[in-house]
Amino acid sequence: MVHSASVTPLRASAPAAPLSGTHRVPGDKSISHRALMFGALAIGTTEIAGLLEGEDVLRTAAAMRALGATVEQRGAGAWRVSGRGVGGLVEPADVLDMGNSGTAARLLCGLLAGHPIFAVMTGDSSLRKRPMLRVTAPLSATGASFWTREGGRLPLAVQGAVEALPLDYRLPVASAQVKSACLLAGLCARGTTRVVEPEPTRDHTENMLRHFGATVRVADTAEGRVIELEGQPELIAAPILVPGDPSSAAFLLVGALLVPGSRLTIANVGLNPLRTGLFATLREMGAILRVENARTEGGEPVGDVVAEYGPLRAVEVPPGRAPSMIDEYPILAVAAATATGTTRMRGLAELRVKESDRLAATAAMLAANGVAASIEGDDLLVHGTGAAIPGGGLVATHMDHRLAMSALIMGLAARAPVGVDDAGFIETSFPGFAALVNLAAGGEAIRSLA
Ligand SMILES: O=C(O)C1=C[C@@H](OP(=O)(O)O)[C@@H](O)[C@H](O)C1
């Protein structure tokens, strides 16, 4: 289950045929983490269908087991979680290793803060560089104590609160992980936990809390979006249907926009409006991208997304859109590389603290393949070629799945093949990525570089 010590270099080149057919991508990563965590906190047995079986989510599954929940795989994507009730998690016997996953680590901090137990958490060398103070600082106000490595990095130790106090916290950055950590801690606290976000971020936590029976109020006010949770609810197990991950669908859909003659459908994609900023941006760029069979499933909007090849033009992406497409900038940059004109993506400071410094790494990925890109403050500028990307470069992925997938999609639309130094981290969020691209391309567009 864990990314092995060996690296997986891959190379992508223009496919012999356009991308076509109807395909599905694995389950949504954000919803999958939360399904396992809420299942572990609920009374009864939660049946999950469509769970993402990527390494990040498997880390969460292992952590929930270590905290006393029963977590079983029943079939492909079908998982069963028997929970311990809010406040019922037990002290783990060993260190919790969250691998490459920021979401798993930060949400778990919230969950642990509310339980009177001691735990130690670590992660891989990418996760150990990422800031945890953004959660440990607000969570300390519950009464929990955190000890982190210098700079607020993992490994960390936590002694959870005996009687957690409710938080009243205004997020300094737009982050669904920080919001969710506060709400998870608030489950164990007596009284109302209040979180204010400057910009709305993905609301899967709020939706799932309601789905399990908690009382959550959301109001848009002059100070931002205010979320209030009534503490110490009894969460009751409820079935969860995980839609396809729009952040994963993005790679194949952009591939279809870029490879001449393509027409591709990704069925069953989650279309929560707080996740669809990329699709809005691509449409502004002139992309032929439409939703068919729009429906609601398991409380989340879902649809089949169809993409067709066509020319793209540069746009300016406003900073306020970042939360709704925060993981999609590397693949948007690939689309922008083929567009006519210069695309400016504004307000991307948060990209510096992802699995890698995605702002620098995305610019370097483009530069290595003959596309001019620059960083001005927190903005990324991509000078589109208005034609095929030159390609021919080897991209350093820095343990970052989204860079690896973006670079490989770029290779499909480039004149010369594009290599990536290590595609192994794609397993964190999109198992089977290369095979699915090759299926859509009807041949080996992505192959081993070894
Ligand atoms: O809450 C979540 O599931 C996520 C929130 C985002 O992170 P931030 O909260 O740091 O913006 C996103 O980048 C990550 O992939 C998943």
Ligand SMILES: C=C(OP(=O)(O)O)C(=O)O
């Ligand atoms: C940023 C990401 O995930 P996480 O923060 O969970 O590592 C991502 O999947 O792009």
